[in-house]
Amino acid sequence: MTKLITxxxxxxxxxxxAQNSNLTVTVSGLKNNTGTVRVGLYNxxxxxxxxxxxxxxxxxxxxxxxxxxxxxxAGEYGVSVYHDENNNGKLDKNMMGIPSEDYASxxxxxxxxxxxxxxxxxxTLNKDSKIEISLK
Numbered sequence: 285m286t287k288l289i290t291x292x293x294x295x296x297x298x299x300x301x302a303q304n305s306n307l308t309v310t311v312s313g314l315k316n317n318t319g320t321v322r323v324g325l326y327n328x329x330x331x332x333x334x335x336x337x338x339x340x341x342x343x344x345x346x347x348x349x350x351x352x353x354x355x356x357x358a359g360e361y362g363v364s365v366y367h368d369e370n371n372n373g374k375l376d377k378n379m380m381g382i383p384s385e386d387y388a389s390x391x392x393x394x395x396x397x398x399x400x401x402x403x404x405x406x407x408t409l410n411k412d413s414k415i416e417i418s419l420k
Contacts, residue, residue, distance in 0.1 A: 304355040306412045311365050313419040314347040315386065319369040321349035326362045332402035333364055341368075362405035363390035365417050386419040 311321050321344055324336040331337070338356070342349040344367075366375045366387035376384045393404035407415070 304357055305409055307353045307356050307361070307363075307409055308350060308412075308414040309353070309363055309365070309390075310348065310350045310414065310416045311342075311388075311419065312348045312416065313386075314344055314349065314367055315419075316369070317344045317347060319367060319371045320344065321351075322366055322368050322373075322375075323349075323351050324364045325353055325356070326364065326402065327359060329402040332362050332405070333399055337361070356409055358410040359408070360406050361390075361409050362393075362402050362407070363415065363417065364405070365389070365419070367419060388417045388419050390415055390417060392418060 307325070309323055311323070314321070321342045323340050323342065324333075325338040326332045326335075327337040338353055340351045340353070342351045364387065366383070367385050368375070369385055370376065375387060378384050389400045389405040390407055391405050393400035395401065
């Protein structure tokens with residue numbers, strides 16, 4: 285009976301793990317290899333550009349960076365990236381509040397007189413996926 289329970293438990297764990305996906309984000313168009321690229325993954329409109337669901341940092345090589353988020357549940361997400369040239373851990377802004385470091389979002393969403401919206405940046409993740417974001 286113990287063997288049967290163990291086998292059943294392993295089977296259920298494998299099914300649950302199979303529902304999660306990996307998301308690889310490639311960031312191109314970086315103007316130099318200085319600093320790092322910071323990537324945030326968001327899972328709702330309410331948290332977009334405020335509180336990340338997951339985040340990571342990548343080194344820059346050949347003016348591009350690649351990160352992979354592992355084991356992400358199926359759902360709707362948005363990604364935001366910025367080139368942290370001075371590696372201070374924040375998106376620097378000028379006196380007017382306009383970012384002075386390059387940034388972009390998934391779907392290469394652009395904002396009008398402000399940051400891009402979650403509606404424009406969101407995508408559905410239900411299998412291992414790769415997205416490309418270009419800093420221009």
